[in-house]
Amino acid sequence: MLKVKTFGEPLQPFKAHKELDELDERINRFITENNITKIVSVSDTTTTENGNTIGLVRVLVYES
Numbered sequence: 001m002l003k004v005k006t007f008g009e010p011l012q013p014f015k016a017h018k019e020l021d022e023l024d025e026r027i028n029r030f031i032t033e034n035n036i037t038k039i040v041s042v043s044d045t046t047t048t049e050n051g052n053t054i055g056l057v058r059v060l061v062y063e064s
Helices: 016-033
Strands: 002-010 038-049 052-063
Touching: 002 016, 016 052
Parallel strands: none
Antiparallel strands: 002 052, 038 052
């Protein structure tokens, strides 16, 4: 069965690299803790406010 998990992360100016590393770690931990062996898709999209990027949403589609 396909499942979808969404992760969100606010982004601060000049700290995006650290925040992306933290998001990667959260997702890797989720994959490990849930014994996920088949990932179908991973996609990112940004959230904006007044034309400024303020966050990131990452969607993970996997089989269980």
